[in-house]
Amino acid sequence: MRTLILLIGFLLTPSLFAETLPRHAPVPGGVALVEFRAAADVEPLARYQDRPVLVLAHEGGYTAVVGLPLDAAIGTHDLEVAWGGNGRSTIPFEVTSKEYATQHLTIKDQSKVDLSQADLERHWREQAVVRDVLKTRSEPLPALDFLQPVPGPYANTYGKRRIINGQPRNPHRGMDIPAAQGTPIRAPADGVVLHTGDFFFSGNVVYLDHGQGVLTLYAHLARIDVEPGQRVVRGETIGTVGASGRVTGPHLHWSVYLNRNAVDPELFLPETTAAP
Ligand SMILES: [Zn+2]
The missing domain is CATH 2.70.70.10 (Glucose Permease (Domain IIA))
Structure with a gap:
């Protein structure tokens, strides 16, 4: 059985990758930048709501660039990360509300x-x-x-x-x-x-x-x-x-x-x- 490794997602420092990443806006219709660390010696495959997500590698870890649907629920969402045959991680992140006109x-x-x-x-x-x-x-x-x-x-x-x-x-x-x-x-x-x-x-x-x-x-x-x-x-x-x-x-x-x-x-x- 695969080990479930639960990691806590944390917010990216906005200045670090400002030139190459969209802005972090974890709201419905926004983009969540979800950072996580390497948990195995292989490239991670990340999924959100059963679809593959863009992952960028950088020194010390990875950033998932998650597109959030306009009808996303407010609250905790999960990014699922698979490390080849070496286990999985679930990385929770928060989606906050935004009112659109x-x-x-x-x-x-x-x-x-x-x-x-x-x-x-x-x-x-x-x-x-x-x-x-x-x-x-x-x-x-x-x-x-x-x-x-x-x-x-x-x-x-x-x-x-x-x-x-x-x-x-x-x-x-x-x-x-x-x-x-x-x-x-x-x-x-x-x-x-x-x-x-x-x-x-x-x-x-x-x-x-x-x-x-x-x-x-x-x-x-x-x-x-x-x-x-x-x-x-x-x-x-x-x-x-x-x-x-x-x-x-x-x-x-x-x-x-x-x-x-x-x-x-x-x-x-x-x-x-x-x-x-
Ligand atoms: Zn239009």
Whole structure:
């Protein structure tokens, strides 16, 4: 029987890895940086809610970069770490609450709010494609100090609860950056183009794979400049801002996925000095 080693997770000193890690924000839709020490002479495999998690090695131990779902429960969560055949560790960490604002939106095209049967079926097919895309987990170690893909204000656009034409809808699992139609969109980090498509709600989309379950999505594009399988480097143009899909105007919708959870992209950008 495998030995269960219970370790106590502790918070990372924020200054230590500020250049390479997202900010520690253990809230629903945030990122928990969970530090643990080596318990065996092998590389650890970490899982959260049964999905593999990005783990970065550093002197003296490891940091798991855990993406928390927007509907995460407040309280103690567990990171499960396996050390080859040499036992397991359970590392508890705390998720604290965060209140997200409610946003009322008016979509002029009511057929994009009350979907026809054909549009609904199209949306379901697209959701199945997205589920497959999000399962991607490639080997390269991702760089996590992201470039902002287009310039513009973005504060607190992630996580908003949405009322669209008076009807409650899914909360917003990405960042919205308003920008003029045709503004170039830059890759925030090196990666590979995972998928491109034209979706009912998201319009023209590009998914990038940065490695180890770190994926990014760009939606509502006017033009897509890349093809699946293509390598992109940090700063390279992947398409242009548009208003395709269900939108109120031209903007970039940007989502960042960690272990299949869309987390707040703001945590990967340099901290702004602007008032919240
Ligand atoms: Zn959006």
